[in-house]
Amino acid sequence: MTPFSLIVPAFEEAERLPHTLEVLKGASALLDRGVEILVVDDGSSDRTAEVAAACEGVRVIRLPENRGKGVAVSAGVRAASHELIAFTDADCPYDLTALTPMFAAIEAGDCDIAIGSRELADSEVNLGYGWMRRFSGQIFSYLTWLAIGLPFRDSQCGLKAFRADTARKLFAMRTIEGFGFDFEILAAALNQGERVQRFPVRLTHSDDSRIRLIRDSLQMARDLLRVRRALRRRAYDFQPDDRTEHPCPLCGDADFEPVVAKDGFRMVACRGCGLWYLNPMPSEARLGSLYEQEYFANADSLSAGYEDYATRGEDFREVFAHRLAALPPEVEGGRLLDVGAGFGYLLDAAEGKFSERWAVERSPDAVEALQGKGTVCRGTLAEVELPNSYFDVVSLQDCLEHFRDPREALLRIREVLRPGGRVILVTPNTDSLLAKLQRRSWVSLKFPEHVVLFQPGTLKRILEETGFIIETRTAAGQYARLDFLVSRVLSGYPRLASLAQASVAKLGGAHLRFWVGSGSLQVVASGALASVAPPERPSAD
Numbered sequence: 001m002t003p004f005s006l007i008v009p010a011f012e013e014a015e016r017l018p019h020t021l022e023v024l025k026g027a028s029a030l031l032d033r034g035v036e037i038l039v040v041d042d043g044s045s046d047r048t049a050e051v052a053a054a055c056e057g058v059r060v061i062r063l064p065e066n067r068g069k070g071v072a073v074s075a076g077v078r079a080a081s082h083e084l085i086a087f088t089d090a091d092c093p094y095d096l097t098a099l100t101p102m103f104a105a106i107e108a109g110d111c112d113i114a115i116g117s118r119e120l121a122d123s124e125v126n127l128g129y130g131w132m133r134r135f136s137g138q139i140f141s142y143l144t145w146l147a148i149g150l151p152f153r154d155s156q157c158g159l160k161a162f163r164a165d166t167a168r169k170l171f172a173m174r175t176i177e178g179f180g181f182d183f184e185i186l187a188a189a190l191n192q193g194e195r196v197q198r199f200p201v202r203l204t205h206s207d208d209s210r211i212r213l214i215r216d217s218l219q220m221a222r223d224l225l226r227v228r229r230a231l232r233r234r235a236y237d238f239q240p241d242d243r244t245e246h247p248c249p250l251c252g253d254a255d256f257e258p259v260v261a262k263d264g265f266r267m268v269a270c271r272g273c274g275l276w277y278l279n280p281m282p283s284e285a286r287l288g289s290l291y292e293q294e295y296f297a298n299a300d301s302l303s304a305g306y307e308d309y310a311t312r313g314e315d316f317r318e319v320f321a322h323r324l325a326a327l328p329p330e331v332e333g334g335r336l337l338d339v340g341a342g343f344g345y346l347l348d349a350a351e352g353k354f355s356e357r358w359a360v361e362r363s364p365d366a367v368e369a370l371q372g373k374g375t376v377c378r379g380t381l382a383e384v385e386l387p388n389s390y391f392d393v394v395s396l397q398d399c400l401e402h403f404r405d406p407r408e409a410l411l412r413i414r415e416v417l418r419p420g421g422r423v424i425l426v427t428p429n430t431d432s433l434l435a436k437l438q439r440r441s442w443v444s445l446k447f448p449e450h451v452v453l454f455q456p457g458t459l460k461r462i463l464e465e466t467g468f469i470i471e472t473r474t475a476a477g478q479y480a481r482l483d484f485l486v487s488r489v490l491s492g493y494p495r496l497a498s499l500a501q502a503s504v505a506k507l508g509g510a511h512l513r514f515w516v517g518s519g520s521l522q523v524v525a526s527g528a529l530a531s532v533a534p535p536e537r538p539s540a541d
């Protein structure tokens with residue numbers, strides 16, 4: 001029979017762990033399948049990890065800090081090596097023979113997840129279970145139904161079994177660190193169409209000492225609301241991978257709130273600094289492939305790239321001329337570098353105003369179009385060779401949001417700028433009115449093309465931490481044709497958009513052009529004269 005991995009999250013369990021592990025081993029042997037016992041020490045200050053490691057045949061994962069049962073079980077799921085996974089509590093309150101029918105149902109394909117359920121008629125749970133517990137348990141199950149629609153009366157039972165691939169997928173979606181992870185995993189499972197089946201359990205002893213009724217109830221209520229919000233944002237509708245958690249690329253914090261899931265990707269807001277970023281973060285190779293294909297002539301430009309960048313040259317040249325006017329006069333006549341230069345419309349707009357024009361561009365199509373407009377470096381900013389302390393102006397037009405590691409990009413730009421040089425950048429603003437009105441259909445939620453998104457606070461922070469001083473911050477605008485505007489404003493309603501575009505064309509207004517605020521942030525910043533030592537960078541995966 002298929003062996004299984006048994007995950008035991010443990011916090012300050014040094015004292016009773018040896019006994020628990022003996023019981024677990026004995027009980028697992030009765031199941032007649034191989035077992036791998038994984039104790040996850042959730043940042044205990046006692047000797048939990050040492051005690052567990054001393055026990056023969058037990059694998060120990062040690063988390064550096066105490067973050068909660070949800071984080072601990074997730075770490076176990078990632079490390080588990082068998083095709084079946086179960087988890088239980090460190091005081092081993094349930095008779096593990098209940099796992100036999102649970103695993104059998106999973107193996108027979110009757111369900112993907114098998115959960116213990118204390119309220120089933122065949123369950124035996126009457127051991128010292130106070131009325132207070134039972135009453136609060138019933139209220140809680142009613143609340144989980146009310147708030148997030150869970151049909152299970154007992155989402156919190158500490159005995160659950162999964163197919164390993166299902167567990168890895170669901171735990172990669174987890175955002176709740178503490179006890180609330182149980183109902184979040186079940187909510188995500190139902191959202192993903194996984195089949196959940198309930199099984200009776202037998203409580204061998206009851207020790208609820210770890211749960212503080214009032215304080216934990218409040219936290220549970222907060223977590224319920226959090227999951228409810230995430231469900232409404234459809235934040236469990238994505239395909240996670242099972243890599244380790246991706247910390248915030250700006251502050252390194254691992255705690256986040258899901259903002260939106262779309263097209264198979266999930267964007268989250270960092271709880272530490274407010275940066276929005278894709279988590280899981282797509283690989284550099286996955287992002288690179290975006291720019292290989294029809295990026296600048298994409299029929300589906302709402303999901304990636306531009307509809308027909310080549311024909312919008314006139315608009316863009318004017319837009320860029322307008323933006324370049326924000327630079328102070330002392331940089332005029334100097335050397336300009338445009339990162340993510342596209343077809344070179346900014347270089348066109350800068351003609352005659354700078355002594356040298358350089359471009360960094362990774363898309364082969366665009367590199368073609370850039371020929372003859374200046375010095376063209378093909379590749380990513382990290383790949384290309386650029387002279388240090390050389391440029392008077394570096395421009396990033398709708399570009400910073402494409403970097404998996406925007407800090408690294410800005411640090412590199414700081415290096416190639418001359419002392420006192422300027423960076424001029426435009427990037428979407430998650431605090432803009434348009435972002436708030438359009439919500440899910442906001443045009444800047446293009447995944448995986450946009451991997452990070454800023455607002456004034458996070459943009460200021462990243463610039464300051466990479467050695468820049470902001471001189472001016474304005475709302476960016478652009479010239480746009482009426483039919484383009486119509487398509488963007490109605491981007492969430494494709495049928496209505498094409499109807500409106502057709503009407504505009506009929507009325508002869510398609511070529512009318514307007515200067516409109518895009519809601520994006522435009523910043524001119526100077527490289528600080530004194531070199532600023534960048535703070536420790538968070539480690540990416």
Ligand SMILES: [Zn+2]
Nearest residue numbers: 248251270273
């Ligand atoms: Zn952050």
